[in-house]
Amino acid sequence: MKMIILKSLVLAFLFPIAAFASNPDFSGRWRLDKERSSALDGWTAMDLVISQDGSKIEIAHDMRWRSSRVLESNVFDTEGPVEIENYFRVDQRHMAVYAPKQSVTPVSANWIDEGSTLRVEAEVPVEVSQGTATIRIYSEYRVGEGGETLTLIELHSTRNNPLVYRFRKLASDDTSRP
Amino acid sequence: MNRVFKILLLCSVSFGALLFSASAAPAKKAWVMRFDLDWKVASGLPEKAMLVSLQGLANRDEARLYIIHPHDFQWEITEPLYDFYKRKHDIAFSEISNANAALKRFKSAAKGYVVWDTEVGASLNVAFTIAGLEDAIVVSEDLISLARKHGLKQIDDLRGRYSGQSDAEIYSDAIDRYWARCNRDKIMLMGGHRGRVMMPAMADWGIRERMFFHDLSADPEEADELVLNRQLLEDLNPGSIVFGWHPYGKDTEEQSTMLLSTYGLKMEGLHNLPNLSYNCQFEFTPGFKFTNNHHVALDERLVAEEKVYISFVQSDSIGIGVWTKPGRGKLPFAWQVTMNWTKFSPAALEYFHESATVNDYFIGGLSGPGYMYPNNIPKERFHELMEEAKEMMAVLDEHVMEIMDNSAADGNVGNADLFKETVDAYYEAFPNVLGFINGYGPARTRDLRDSRPMISYDYYIDPKRPREEVTADLNELIALNSKRPYFLLVHVRESNDVNSLVEVVENLEGPVEVKPLDVFLKLAASEKTYETRFRQASDPVHFKGY
Numbered sequence: 001m002k003m004i005i006l007k008s009l010v011l012a013f014l015f016p017i018a019a020f021a022s023n024p025d026f027s028g029r030w031r032l033d034k035e036r037s038s039a040l041d042g043w044t045a046m047d048l049v050i051s052q053d054g055s056k057i058e059i060a061h062d063m064r065w066r067s068s069r070v071l072e073s074n075v076f077d078t079e080g081p082v083e084i085e086n087y088f089r090v091d092q093r094h095m096a097v098y099a100p101k102q103s104v105t106p107v108s109a110n111w112i113d114e115g116s117t118l119r120v121e122a123e124v125p126v127e128v129s130q131g132t133a134t135i136r137i138y139s140e141y142r143v144g145e146g147g148e149t150l151t152l153i154e155l156h157s158t159r160n161n162p163l164v165y166r167f168r169k170l171a172s173d174d175t176s177r178p
Numbered sequence: 179m180n181r182v183f184k185i186l187l188l189c190s191v192s193f194g195a196l197l198f199s200a201s202a203a204p205a206k207k208a209w210v211m212r213f214d215l216d217w218k219v220a221s222g223l224p225e226k227a228m229l230v231s232l233q234g235l236a237n238r239d240e241a242r243l244y245i246i247h248p249h250d251f252q253w254e255i256t257e258p259l260y261d262f263y264k265r266k267h268d269i270a271f272s273e274i275s276n277a278n279a280a281l282k283r284f285k286s287a288a289k290g291y292v293v294w295d296t297e298v299g300a301s302l303n304v305a306f307t308i309a310g311l312e313d314a315i316v317v318s319e320d321l322i323s324l325a326r327k328h329g330l331k332q333i334d335d336l337r338g339r340y341s342g343q344s345d346a347e348i349y350s351d352a353i354d355r356y357w358a359r360c361n362r363d364k365i366m367l368m369g370g371h372r373g374r375v376m377m378p379a380m381a382d383w384g385i386r387e388r389m390f391f392h393d394l395s396a397d398p399e400e401a402d403e404l405v406l407n408r409q410l411l412e413d414l415n416p417g418s419i420v421f422g423w424h425p426y427g428k429d430t431e432e433q434s435t436m437l438l439s440t441y442g443l444k445m446e447g448l449h450n451l452p453n454l455s456y457n458c459q460f461e462f463t464p465g466f467k468f469t470n471n472h473h474v475a476l477d478e479r480l481v482a483e484e485k486v487y488i489s490f491v492q493s494d495s496i497g498i499g500v501w502t503k504p505g506r507g508k509l510p511f512a513w514q515v516t517m518n519w520t521k522f523s524p525a526a527l528e529y530f531h532e533s534a535t536v537n538d539y540f541i542g543g544l545s546g547p548g549y550m551y552p553n554n555i556p557k558e559r560f561h562e563l564m565e566e567a568k569e570m571m572a573v574l575d576e577h578v579m580e581i582m583d584n585s586a587a588d589g590n591v592g593n594a595d596l597f598k599e600t601v602d603a604y605y606e607a608f609p610n611v612l613g614f615i616n617g618y619g620p621a622r623t624r625d626l627r628d629s630r631p632m633i634s635y636d637y638y639i640d641p642k643r644p645r646e647e648v649t650a651d652l653n654e655l656i657a658l659n660s661k662r663p664y665f666l667l668v669h670v671r672e673s674n675d676v677n678s679l680v681e682v683v684e685n686l687e688g689p690v691e692v693k694p695l696d697v698f699l700k701l702a703a704s705e706k707t708y709e710t711r712f713r714q715a716s717d718p719v720h721f722k723g724y
Contacts, residue, residue, distance in 0.1 A: 039647050041640060042591040042619075068588050068720065093591040094638040095651050096620035097658060101716065129624060129636055129708045130659040158657035160687075161650040 022052040022078075023115045025147035029062075030167035031178070038163040042093020045178035048150070048167060050141075055079040057109065057118065059141075061088055064178040076109035076120060083107070089124055089137060090154070090165070097135075098127040117142045133158075204241040204459045209283060210260060210271040212246045217377045219296055224318035225277050227294070227302060227378060228325075230452075231309045231316045232280060234385030235287040237455035243284065244271065244456045247379070252450055254502050255526065259453075262529040266463050277321075281328045289313040290333035291325040299376060300348045301336040303368050303391035306381050307356050308334050310388040346402035349392050353406065360390040362415050367434070369393040369425030370449035380422055383454035383522075389421070396437040397429035398724060404437075411441045416559070417566070419518070419548060423449040432721055436551050436585035440724065442559030444548025446518055457523040466528055470575040471539050473694045476612060479629070482701040484662035485689040488652075489698035490679065491615060491635075493543060493580055494672035496530055505676030507535030509683065512695035514543040514580050517570040527574070539694050541615075542571040543580030551583040552600050553713070554723075564607035577612040578695060579604070586719035590619035590638055590671070593720065595713035601625055601632060613699035615667060624708045631702040635669040645678050649685045656688050661707045665698065 032046040040046065047062040060073040072088035087105035091097060107122040118141040123134050136157035143150050150167040170176070211229065216222025229245070236243045244263070247256045263269040274280045292314045294305035305316040314333045317325050322332075340348045366384035368391045371377045384391055394407035411420075420443050424434030435445055474480065492500055493514035500506065501513070519527050534540075545552045547566040555563065571579070581604065586593035594617045596604075604614055605627050614632040616623045621634035636655055639648055655666060670679065683692055693701065702708070 039642075039644055041643055041647070041651070065591060066589055092647075092651055092654075094619060094640055094643075095655055096622060096634070096636040097655070098622065126658065127622070128655070128658045129622065129634075130661050130664065131709050133658045133660070135658070156654065159650055159654040161646065 022054065022057070023111065023118075023143065024052070025143045026050045026057070026118065026141065026150070027052050028172065029170045029174070030150045031170055033166045033168055036166045038165060040090075041095075042091070046090065046165070047178045048152075061090065062178055065093070069177075074107070076107055078110050081106060081108040087122060087124055089135075090163075096129055100125055100127045100132060113142075204267065204269070206268055206270060208242050208244060208269050208271050208456075209274050210244045210246060211274045211280060213248070215248055215251060217371070217375050219299070219374055219376060223376055224296065224321055227381065228315050228317050228321055229277060229280055230379060230381045231306065231314070231385055232284050232288065234310065234382035234455050235313055235315065236284040237382065237459070238287065238386050241456045241459040243280070245452050247452060252448065253452060255529070256452060258502060258533075259526055259529050262525060263460075266528070267460060267525070278324065281324065285328040285330060287313070288315045288330055290331040291315050291317045291322070292333050293317055293319060293322060293335040293337055295337045295340060298336075298340045298343075298348070299372060300345045300393065301340050302376065302378065303393060304340070304348065304352045305336055306366070306368065306378070306384060306391040307352060307360065307389070310385040311356060311359050344402070345394065346406060349394055349403070349406050352390075352392070353409065357390055357410070357413070359388075361388045362413065363418050364389050365410060365414060365418065365420055366391045367393065367420050367422035367424065368449055369428070370423045372425055372427055377450040379450040379452040380448070380454065382452070383421065383458070386455040393425040393428070395425060395428040396433040400428065403428070407437065411438060411443060414441070414443060416442065417444075417562070419444045419446055421446050423447040430721070432584045432587060432589075435549060436554050436721070436723065439551040439554040439585070440556070442556050442563065444518070444546070444550055444563075446516065446548055454522055457525055460525040462524050462528050468527075468531055468573060468575045470577070471534065471536055471694075472577065472696060473539070474612075474696050474700050476577060476610065478700065480697065480700040480704055482663040482705045485691050486656050486662065486664045486666060486686075487698055487701055488666045488668060488683070488686075488690060488692045489695045490668050490670050490692070491541070491580070491695060492670045492672070493582070493618070500670065500672065500674055500676060501530065503675040505680060507537050508676050508680050509692055510537045510539065510694040511670070511676065512539045512541050512578070515540045515574055515576065517542055517567065517574060518548055520570050520573050537694070539696060540574060540576055541578040541580050541695065542567060542574065542576040543582070545581045545583065551585045552581060552604070553583045553597055554585055560603055561607065568608065578699065579608055579611055579614050581614055581616045582618045584618055585723060586713075586717075586721060587619060588720035590640075592619065593713065593717050594618055594621040595634070595717060596623045598712040601712055604632070605630065612696055613703065615695070618669065622711050623713065625710050625712075626703060626706045629703045631699055631706075633665060633667050633699065633702055633708065635667050637666065638669045639671055639674055639679075641671050641673045645682055649682045652682065653687050656686065656690070662689070663701065663705055663707055665702045665708060667698070
């Protein structure tokens with residue numbers, strides 16, 4: 001009897017993890033709705049391209065500034081913390097806050113809210129005029145009902161205002177770029 | 179004896195004439211026209227192009243024609259400066275209501291007209307060049323009859339001459355025909371707006387001074403244009419000035435300014451800066467002397483407390499900035515003065531000076547005696563250029579030099595830093611300044627030598643950025659730079675207004691004090707909580723250069 005209860009508990013514990021190892025609704029290209037988002041600074045457009053492979057989630061940032069285009073990815077693992085070299089953050093580019101050379105950012109990611117939200121926590125080293133500092137960035141990627149909208153809420157340990165970016169999903173045959 | 183007397187008489191008459199011409203006061207009677215904002219090629223441009231060419235000729239020997247632009251024109255000071263001329267120089271202006279009346283009044287200044295081809299934008303620049311050399315007004319086909327009505331004869335007709343040709347082909351032809359006769363101390367890069375809208379409001383100046391007009395690209399990918407652009411720059415005399423602005427859509431400001439800096443030349447913009455042909459004929463009013471609003475003596479020592487010190491700087495040339503916008507004077511502001519205006523627009527500088535509040539503080543720039551990118555100035559030219567800059571700073575009573583090198587930047591983001599050798603050169607060239615500031619967008623060149631700090635902008639205020647986000651950005655910088663004192667230098671982009679910044683300051687967190695730039699630099703000299711840094715070879719660059 002005890003063994004059955006134990007097995008049940010183990011299954012009950014494991015099931016959500018197995019169930020929410022990925023959420024296919026997240027995958028695809030998402031375009032920033034600038035009108036409904038926090039103002040970008042030093043960027044004119046942004047797409048997120050999300051792809052999933054088991055517990056690994058790659059979020060590519062397809063950024064545009066005038067004629068310049070930047071494509072940078074972070075790869076998370078919902079099974080455990082990872083260290084990401086040269087972590088990409090959506091920076092306010094008119095602030096003298098720079099990515100240090102050869103930086104490593106500890107990142108943890110996991111699914112919450114029954115798989116409708118991806119939570120990411122990163123401790124991002126930055127270079128400022130007084131030397132180096134760290135921004136702890138807490139992010140939630142929330143997919144909306146129907147899977148057509150994505151909201152990214154970003155909290156900085158150094159900023160009292162949250163940054164909220166809203167995206168709409170592009171059709172799979174949409175080849176437009178920001 | 180008689181012969182000796184004649185020679186003496188001739189000499190004295192000649193000397194008297196020279197003396198008179200050198201000190202002749204501008205005419206007390208002048209005319210004024212008002213422009214609207216229609217610069218479309220299909221509607222408002224042709225008449226405006228004709229009128230600014232007429233202005234350049236009318237003002238060649240005397241200051242006679244002034245143009246007032248609407249308040250929302252990029253150069254917002256034309257009306258205040260008009261009032262200044264009336265008030266301080268006793269100019270009695272008569273208003274001219276239309277082009278016909280302008281031609282009637284000033285047709286004697288022109289020997290004829292040259293027709294430009296409205297289908298070929300570059301032909302307008304060629305026409306401007308001809309206008310300067312031949313004393314012609316420029317007209318479109320539709321305006322020929324008006325010119326003829328006033329007895330003007332055709333000098334040249336560019337219609338069809340350049341049809342189907344590239345800009346490189348057009349300017350190559352123009353160089354062959356006209357460059358040898360043009361001014362070699364000044365050239366007009368009449369770029370800026372292109373296509374359906376062109377805004378050559380600075381053409382009067384180029385025509386008066388018989389400059390070569392062009393809008394050749396500085397982009398290496400437009401090699402056929404770049405080679406011609408280089409040819410022109412190489413032919414200029416040392417220390418020459420490139421007036422105007424780079425052509426939008428052909429190249430970038432960074433490329434254009436970098437290119438001319440590599441020749442040790444100076445840029446004075448913009449392409450739509452009006453009335454220089456009028457302004458250049460005035461001097462400072464008798465007895466006027468610049469006295470800046472210094473808050474601290476050059477040799478004074480201040481001690482920073484454990485606070486956050488903020489200072490605001492507006493650098494986009496004073497006349498296109500926030501000077502006439504509401505709220506100026508409510509916060510300490512430093513204003514980068516276009517120092518070359520001491521030479522060709524002194525009344526404008528005097529106007530700014532007399533209307534300054536105690537919170538307005540003037541600084542020199544950009545980078546030298548004109549807009550230049552110092553990382554790219556040839557070493558053998560640097561010293562002479564900076565001597566010129568120092569002379570102008572002395573006239574303007576300025577103690578701070580602002581530096582900007584965007585050659586590796588991407589507009590107002592990216593790498594705006596100075597190599598150590600460049601920083602060394604500034605410290606050597608300016609032993610008596612209070613300090614240096616650097617950047618346009620944010621930058622990370624910082625140093626402190628003896629009592630002279632070099633501080634880069636930690637923040638750039640985009641005028642379109644919501645003020646609550648500006649506040650949050652500044653608060654985040656204050657949080658990230660946690661040592662006290664923290665010196666937070668802020669660049670305020672043109673068209674921001676001061677009132678909105680007052681609100682931002684009120685919502686900053688921590689022991690924040692807004693200081694005038696001279697005080698800010700003195701405090702920054704007292705405790706170096708910022709790290710020394712120069713541009714590094716491995717720093718990212720947007721444009722790799724030539």
